[in-house]
Amino acid sequence: MPTSQDGAGEDSVLHGGGGRGGGGGGGEGPRQVWVPGPVIVGAGPSGLATAACLKARGVPSLVLDRDACVAASWRERTYERLRLHLPRGFCELPLAPPFPPGTPPYASRNQFIAYLDAYARAFAVEPHLGAHVRTAAYDAAIGFWRVTVDESSSSSSSGADGGGTASTTEYLSRWVVVATGENAESAWPEDMDGMDGYRGVVMHTSSYKRGHEFAGKKVLVVGCGNSGMEVSLDLCNNGASTSMVVRDKVHVLPREILGISTFGLSVFLLKWFPIKWVDCLLLFFSRLILGNIEKYGLRRPKSGPLQIKCSTGKTPVLDIGSLRKIKNGEIKVVPAINQFTENGVEFVDGRREEFDAIIFATGYKSNVPSWLKEDEFFSESDGLPRKAFPHSWRGKDGLYATGFTRRGLLGTSYDAAMIAADIAHRWSSALAGPAATAAHGDHHQRQR
Ligand SMILES: Cc1cc2nc3c(=O)[nH]c(=O)nc-3n(C[C@H](O)[C@H](O)[C@H](O)COP(=O)(O)OP(=O)(O)OC[C@H]3O[C@@H](n4cnc5c(N)ncnc54)[C@H](O)[C@@H]3O)c2cc1C
Numbered sequence: 001m002p003t004s005q006d007g008a009g010e011d012s013v014l015h016g017g018g019g020r021g022g023g024g025g026g027g028e029g030p031r032q033v034w035v036p037g038p039v040i041v042g043a044g045p046s047g048l049a050t051a052a053c054l055k056a057r058g059v060p061s062l063v064l065d066r067d068a069c070v071a072a073s074w075r076e077r078t079y080e081r082l083r084l085h086l087p088r089g090f091c092e093l094p095l096a097p098p099f100p101p102g103t104p105p106y107a108s109r110n111q112f113i114a115y116l117d118a119y120a121r122a123f124a125v126e127p128h129l130g131a132h133v134r135t136a137a138y139d140a141a142i143g144f145w146r147v148t149v150d151e152s153s154s155s156s157s158s159g160a161d162g163g164g165t166a167s168t169t170e171y172l173s174r175w176v177v178v179a180t181g182e183n184a185e186s187a188w189p190e191d192m193d194g195m196d197g198y199r200g201v202v203m204h205t206s207s208y209k210r211g212h213e214f215a216g217k218k219v220l221v222v223g224c225g226n227s228g229m230e231v232s233l234d235l236c237n238n239g240a241s242t243s244m245v246v247r248d249k250v251h252v253l254p255r256e257i258l259g260i261s262t263f264g265l266s267v268f269l270l271k272w273f274p275i276k277w278v279d280c281l282l283l284f285f286s287r288l289i290l291g292n293i294e295k296y297g298l299r300r301p302k303s304g305p306l307q308i309k310c311s312t313g314k315t316p317v318l319d320i321g322s323l324r325k326i327k328n329g330e331i332k333v334v335p336a337i338n339q340f341t342e343n344g345v346e347f348v349d350g351r352r353e354e355f356d357a358i359i360f361a362t363g364y365k366s367n368v369p370s371w372l373k374e375d376e377f378f379s380e381s382d383g384l385p386r387k388a389f390p391h392s393w394r395g396k397d398g399l400y401a402t403g404f405t406r407r408g409l410l411g412t413s414y415d416a417a418m419i420a421a422d423i424a425h426r427w428s429s430a431l432a433g434p435a436a437t438a439a440h441g442d443h444h445q446r447q448r
Contacts, residue, residue, distance in 0.1 A: 030148065030168040037061045038400070038423055039147050039171050041136065042179035043070045043127035045116060046403030046412045049093045050177050052123035053420030056095055059427045062171065063127035064149060070127055071116040073183060074109060077206040081234045082109040085226055085318055086408060087261045093119055094413045105261070134168075136176050137373035138397045145398060147171040174430075175398040175423055178372060182384065182404055183364035189222070194340035201357035205231055208359055211238030217356040219243070220345065222337065224250050224298070226315065228361030229322040232331045235359075243353070244326075246297055247336035251305040251316035252323060253282060254289045262318060266306060279304025290319065296326050297333035313406035366404070374399065393418050398426075 037054065040047045043065035051061045069075055083106040084091050088099045091112070096119050103111055120126070130152035139146050153165045186204040195202065205227045211234040221232045224246045235242045253262050262282065269278045282305060286293075294300065301308060305316035325331040334353075337345045344354035366383030369375075377395030378385055385392035389405040393415040400419045405411030 030170045032170045032172060035062045035171050035173040037173070037427070038175035038177050038398075039064065039136075039145065039173040040177040040179050041133045041147070042181060042403075043067075043120075043125075043129070044073050044179065044181055044403070045071065045093060045409055046181065046415065047127070047177070047179035048116060048120050048123075048125055049412055049416035050179060050400075050402050050419055051125040051127075052096075052119065053094055053416045054423060055123050055125065057420050057424035057427075059420070059424050061177075062173070063125060064131040064133055064147075064171075065127050065129050066132035068129050068152075070120050070129075071113055073181060074113050074116070078109055079205065079208045079231060079234065080109065080210045081230065083107065083320075084112055085315075086263050090263060090267075091409045092413075093409065094416050096122065106255075133180075133371050135371055135373055138399070140397070142172075143397075144172045144174060145176040147173065147176060173398075174426075175400065177400040177402060177419060178368060178378070178404075179402045180367060182366055182406065184367035184383075185365050186360075187363045187365045188360060189362055192340065193338070197342055198340040198344075198358070199342055200344070200355055203357070203359055205359060205361045206364070211235045211240060214357060215239040217241070218354065219357045219359060220245065220334070220353075220355040221359050221361055223361030223363070224248075224317070224333075225361060225363065226317050227363075229317050230320065231359060231361055233320065233322040233325060236325050236330050242325075242330070243332040243334045243355075245336060246333050249299045249301040251286075251300055251308065252290065252293055252298055252319050253286050253305060253316050255318040255320055257282075257285045257289065270306070275306050275310065276304065279306050282306070290323055291327075293323065296323075298326070309406075377401070390414065390418075394422060 037060040040050055040061050040063045043063050047063050047065070048070065051063050054061050065072065067076060085106075087105045088103055088107045091107070092098060093116075099107060099111070099115055107115065128151075132150045132152075133147060134150055135146075135148045137146050138144075147170065149169050149171060151167050151169055153167075186206045188204065208231055214235055215238050218241045219235050220243050221228050221235070222245045224244055228244060229252075232242050232244045255262060257265055266278055266282065269281065283300075303311070308314050309316065322331060326333060334347055336348045338348045338350075339346050341352060341354075344352065345358070346352045368378050368383040369380045372378060374395070377387075377399055378401070384404050385395070385401050389407060389411060392401060392404055394400055400415075400423070402415035402419055403412045405415065407414075
């Protein structure tokens, strides 16, 4: 059985007609490579977990990633002080041993990256890096997905856009697994009047690394989700004078209640009680532990935190110390921005203030609509599967999605296991011959 990444080797190159093929050199079209197993787009936790689950079932796969390393979202686009938001037991990938002994309950960014590296090694998942997927489209005439990839030969670059020599390859596979994540691109607000004229530093939290670079500076953080709160705390701890824009209502919960993680407690209670009751309990304890946060400009939404998570995917803030800084005035809560000025901003209440830097903690978005030529399974508006968990993992014609459940790494584990089982079934049917494939196809049609 071929290994995970050698399924697309030399002997798999299609020297197709019509000017295609020819090994990437002087042909008219891109080099074509037939991949016997699925193509997995993205080498983050979701892509790695799916490749590992497939491998455990004897199915080879080709994992592609635009960046020059695995887990690039964690390595390249997170800040140094980041820790897992959830206890490590809820962040383990399928079939893996637990985190090494001595790992704290909330593993640091570096510990989580080391865990992912070890996971990839343990399952011998060797992604093809610097492989930026530009398009993936199903070709009904041949029953294959055509995945067009810009490939960078420079391993030190940050992907196919980052230098080195580039070439284009078209991979053909029966199956495509989308694992590019809910957080593939930074999301910026649309209305940013006057930003071009602002002379200070502007960045997104995906580029923010560490607070001491801002020591002694006046910094405005735009957004009050988990990232906004954590970056504000980091800035404050490193001597920056920090203000945080709070425009929307927000649920802030203690990270732990009675020594138990709030997330773990919620998961446990939801097994026994309706979501409304669990929300009431969480809010009761939050009030007890954190006090009335509305006094500090943090208005709570009418619906409970879990109800909001279920209906919109928006995660409540799990407080790791920012609230104390807000209470004692070290982090100033300010209203929404009306417009930028040359040296700062004007808020919606008309007040103007100068800032050396403005950091947007305005979240992330999926990039699937930019490259996947399909709009039945994935929504073009938000780039997420139209079907909610637990039905968000399988589309049609061999299309799969992992890591789009809005349930973090627990959702990833579920998707990876389901996808691997489904593809493995089809894979063995295909090996058994056309009759078995047809019978299996009928079976699945009936199940839908
Ligand atoms: C700050 C932060 C903290 C989080 N903490 C937790 C936590 O504690 N627990 C938890 O369960 N979840 C957490 N999450 C949510 C989620 O689990 C992580 O975002 C996780 O990294 C998602 O894994 P993924 O593989 O789906 O996506 P990603 O890790 O984003 O990986 C996607 C990969 O796809 C690649 N890619 C994208 N587009 C292309 C393309 N066109 N071609 C080729 N490659 C492409 C990217 O380079 C990237 O490597 C957190 C998220 C954030 C932002």
